[in-house]
Amino acid sequence: MNMRGLEEFKEFYRKKFYPLLCEIEKVRKEAASNSIKKILLTLSLFGALFCFLFLYSYKLEETPPWYYLLYAATTGGCVTVIHTIVNRNFATFRRRYDDEVIGGIVRFIEPKLKYSPAEFIPFKSFKASRLFEERVDRYTGCSLIYGLVGNTVISFSQVHAEREEVDVERDKDGNTHTRTYWVTVFRGTFFVADFNKHFNSQVILKPRNGRIVKNIFFRSSKDILLEDPEFNSLFKVYATDPVEAR
Incomplete structure (x- = not known):
């Protein structure tokens, strides 16, 4: 059994782990920046569609029940798109964090562990x-x-x-x-x-x-x-x- 001590971990952190964390933090910030841009664009598009539906309803003599379903579908579609954007943009970050950060700590403690x-x-x-x-x-x-x-x-x-x-x-x-x-x-x-x-x-x-x-x-x-x-x-x-x- 080759369990590592505290001093070895400090050396590992200084030479390998800290540079890795800095690199992965850049990936996280890039993912967050891309997500914010795409979310703002999504909100603008769905917001414009929602406003169109709202204004168009005034032209109708009576708002049909199915029209309210369009409001719900628009809101649900917006939430779904935002959720997809966040998941896709952070997929690389999550994968690298799991494999390299958490997995790296586990392998450092005991190389035979996965x-x-x-x-x-x-x-x-x-x-x-x-x-x-x-x-x-x-x-x-x-x-x-x-x-x-x-x-x-x-x-x-x-x-x-x-x-x-x-x-x-x-x-x-x-x-x-x-x-x-x-x-x-x-x-x-x-x-x-x-x-x-x-x-x-x-x-x-x-x-x-x-x-x-x-x-x-x-x-x-x-x-x-x-x-x-x-x-x-x-x-x-x-x-x-x-x-x-x-």
Whole structure:
């Protein structure tokens, strides 16, 4: 394992990282400048169209209902074009920032690690951990870092697991009203590592000061103490076979 120290990072920042940040900042400013110019042009064109529709409505004896749809379409079209302009102009900046800045820091810390901004820990791995037995209806994430640290395969990313809830209420007239909302099961950094040890039983480690997650596994297993006092002060260990876990 070749983890870098603080002094090495300072040297890396001075010689390579700071010049890179200056270069990418120029890309950001150029993207912002181009976006502002194109947005102003877009606002002018759609503003002129909106004024034309507004003034033309005075010539009509009665404004038809579909005419208001033109107002909505004009506004929606303007927002869509502006959104597209910003995304396209900043695409190069975002790509270089992810690959060279974030990815560069990750590779500096450990050359065997890789960074993938759009990927995240698979849902299958999330469920296999058995840390959360609640139903999950929506699962998203980003910023996957994965690779080897020493001889250990690791991966971690931001994940957001949610379940859908539905409330059904009746008003005083007896009418039914349904409200759908999302409840967060877990949101944060989810870490997966090869423990380099085979277990025939099931073992779960949890931070001792962490939030207790309701899980039927914990009710059918025992909180055990290992031989290392320092480890016991940091983690709770649950196992279906305490002897094997030790």
